Amino acid sequence: MKMIGAQALLESLKWEGVEVIFGFPGGVVLPIYDCLYDYKDIRHILVRHEQGAAHAADGYARATGKVGVCLATSGPGATNLVTGIANAYMDSIPIVAITGQVKTTVLGKDAFQEADITGITMPITKHNFLLKNSKDVPEVVAEAFYIARSGRPGPVLIDIPMDVSLGQLDYKPVKNVDIPSYKPRASGHPLQIKKAAKAIAAAERPVLYVGGGVIASGASPELLELSERTHILVATTLLGKGAIPETHPHSLGMLGMHGTAYANHAVAHCDLLIAIGARFDDRVTGKLDAFAKHAKVIHIDVDPAEIGKTVHVDIPIVGDCKAVLRELLERVEAREETEWNEQIVRWRNEYPLQYGSDDKLYPQYVIEQIWEITEGDAIIATGVGQHQMWTAQFYKCRYPRQFLSSGGLGTMGYGLPAGIGAKVGCPDKTVFVIDGDGSVQMTIQEVMTAVASKIAVKVAIMNNGYLGMVRQWQELFWNRRYSGVDISAQPDFVKLAEAYGAVGLRAEKKEEVAKVLKESLKYKDRPVLIDFRIEREENVFPMIPSGQSIEGMMVHRPK
């Protein structure tokens, strides 16, 4: 069917199952926006900054499992997506970012709003495309989506020059994508799986170390079966939260720099570490030569480049987590609970997560209250910093795709737009953004997006008037020299919310928390911002300072 490139772009997106695009217009995307104006099958959500669009596409993808889509114009529009794309890249999230570009006839001549976005995003995308011909639109879109969602997922950028948008083509949907140079591996090597099953049978102190890959692969049922059959306990990374219900007796919570002490002890003393869909990030391992030093390592991952990248692996298994676990389950024998299980329970009882029991308003208390009132069922998005770590510790996730947090890049400002994306993708779920006063201000303009598009996210601001995590480091290691972290000069968040047309609430005392949270749940058609005035100098513990091992773990503030 004859149409212009812009129309073919939308048709191709629809063919891929896209239902919503987060975007911001500009000169070179006028043809696309003109087509969007009456395109009934795709909803466009207008953000207030392109970074919001990228994070919203990311949050949408994490919450729904679909590929998120964001759209921006050339030049500054495109460069404003960069942080969000880099963020998706680091956490392996499937998004397709579409950027308008200047006409092919002026490309490379420093035209108005021209930026070499394909050059700029080369290192932070799984792949990118610069369209040169209108007839390539359907094929490129199909390839982009295939690349984004297959193997190890990741962001893909499509740069579409204005003349390509305006040029004519004969559109036919692409039924089959075949990229000869890209064939991700699904099933694991049978011999390796056999070896792994044997190792599991022989282990005396095994531990499961589970990451975002299990969630990306949809392998939660297999993980649960494995853990229940063998009674091997499960520690997850930040991105693995919810892979196993954290309310399950086999869950050890999060491990790593700010993970639970008992998860870290289990890993430090295990003799078999079964890593699934995780990449031995430095926030988890700390000092590499001291990490799990008594353990044989099984590493199951879809990306062969991750295996052996930082840690020596004894039994590598390349493949999709779900497929490999299925094959493994055919060979793994049941195990009983052992002394090792009891030892871990002892650690759990000796080093529980804790905070002050007095009447001050502690952030951990607020988060526990949010958990209570949402019955542990809400989708949670966070910013980056102390509040993020407290949320990881205290909001026990019950299912995968529940916890949306910037892990690899650690992007402040991720929370609010990601929460917006999640709410758009899962309108029937309650979405709580648990944010910091520093982080929230980085993308605060997206409150307007939520109000204008009637997206009822709740934003709980853990307000301590500091860039908390940096302040914590300065307190512990830099002699309390609080350089550049005092952000007590801040807007009145309640008034700010109201200025945007959102609901603003505040709690300054412990006894106000439950009431204010209940109140926030009443609003179904607009966002609610809640200003929680928490203890200013509360710290995140446990803490294994970077470059150290479990020997250096601090379980509480040094006396």
Next chain:
Amino acid sequence: MQHTITALVANKPGVLARVSGLFARRGFNIESLAVSITNDPSVSRMTIVVEGDDTVLEQITKQLHKLIDVIKVADYQGMPVIERELAMIKVNAETSARAEIMQIVDIFRAKIIDISDKTFTIEVTGSVDKVDAIEKLLEPYGIGELVRTGKIAMMRGAKTA
């Protein structure tokens, strides 16, 4: 330790940038890089000489495979391999030295492809060692300009990359 990596890549604009960008950001040191089209016009072949130990080589190979445009990566370590490089060397050739230089050229089975009143331009092909050797021998005469293609390599026998 030096390794020679042969990569078959899609012949598309920007592939060279993707590969060199990958090497730069992962901290892999490129000693030389030769690239051109193959007998299949949709495929280009890159021959990259890198410095690094076996762990580094393993990561390089794996990261290269992650690039969508990379079709195949071969490391010819431990296999019978033919390696060649071509160099053009512009050397000072004052009358008195000419005969000597011509002898060196002869010994190396190289060719004099240009001559002026002051210089010879010599073309030499061979293993990297051979090119290094003739360069060293010509140095005392004064090398005005030198360009080398970088190594290209192929397995001996019937097997192809």
